[in-house]
Amino acid sequence: MNKYKSTNVSGSGGIIGSTGFIIGLLSFISFRTFYLETNLFLPEILAALCTIILLSGIGLIDDLLGWRKGGLSKRSRLILIFISAIPLMAINAGKSIMSVPLIGPIDFGIFYPLVLIPIGIVGASTTFNFLAGFNGLEAGQGILLLFSLGIVSLFTGSYWLMAFSLCMIASLIAFLLYNFYPAKIFPGDSLTYSVGGLIAVISILGNFEKIALFFFIPYILETCLKLRGRLEKHSFGKPTPDNCLELNYDKIYSLNHLSIFLLSKNNIKVTEKKVVFSIW
Known part of the structure; x- marks a missing residue:
């Protein structure tokens, strides 16, 4: 993967x-x-x-x-x-x-x-x-x-x-x-x-x-992105021959995809390590 x-x-x-x-x-x-x-x-x-x-x-x-x-x-x-x-x-x-916000x-x-x-x-x-x-x-x-x-x-x-x-x-x-x-x-x-x-x-x-x-806000966002893809889209990137990563889809269906998109937009060589560190 x-x-x-x-x-x-x-x-x-x-x-x-x-x-x-x-x-x-x-x-x-x-x-x-x-x-x-x-x-x-x-x-x-x-x-x-x-x-x-x-x-x-x-x-x-x-x-x-x-x-x-x-x-x-x-x-x-x-x-x-x-x-x-x-x-x-x-x-x-x-x-x-x-305690519920706005209610007590x-x-x-x-x-x-x-x-x-x-x-x-x-x-x-x-x-x-x-x-x-x-x-x-x-x-x-x-x-x-x-x-x-x-x-x-x-x-x-x-x-x-x-x-x-x-x-x-x-x-x-x-x-x-x-x-x-x-x-x-x-x-x-x-x-x-x-x-x-x-x-x-x-x-x-x-x-x-x-x-x-x-603390679970990233996972709530991830769930929303997964629902956008009807829970059918994978979170992986598309590997290139030099072991870098590109987006697997035209749209964002995971925070992993968002990380790949932002790193590539800033002209940063996208690797699996960098994606993991950016999410951490």
Whole structure:
């Protein structure tokens, strides 16, 4: 992808990154249980862990089917991701009172766990998967977003949520060593679903959904551009013999395309690395 001469690259490597996060979080639980001797927030931590495991599994299934049948259908994908939110719904995660601009605080009551939580999980995991297709892009974006949420968790006193961010950041950094240009392994949906879902999980449990929504503005824009292409246009560029990139379409259907367009308009040699750095 995005290279003039194609080479064989391992796919679905994101399951390794997700597994690293799961091991890290289980180690964190063990440390709190046996050393600190506290079970504070344990239901929330275990519910979050279940959600990420489910998302990773769904992503892996989507990847495996993608090699043969084009992946899961859009309907099946949404239903399965909705199911992954059930652990958080079951414990009534987060707070149902939210401050809405121009209106003020609103208590959503039972509507929050039954509707808003699954919408958040489905929305974050699927839209995070949209802005992808370039070596290191997804892992790098995940590191930046989770680092920002980790800082927010620190300043709001949610230290246990900061551990969520740190576990995934450590796993993503290790993964990025092999995923950065030229990639030796691709993340696949098993990573993008779990990272996007984790961002939603942290935001819900930490009650800073509005901050996460602000961080997700690029993904909201990406979704709008994808809808412009009826979710049928690819995010890749058109590689040239000298391994530079050109626009694949006459119109912009992704932030990746926008980056290629702006770089070329400024007479900058467009490479995959430069596109990734410009989006970061």
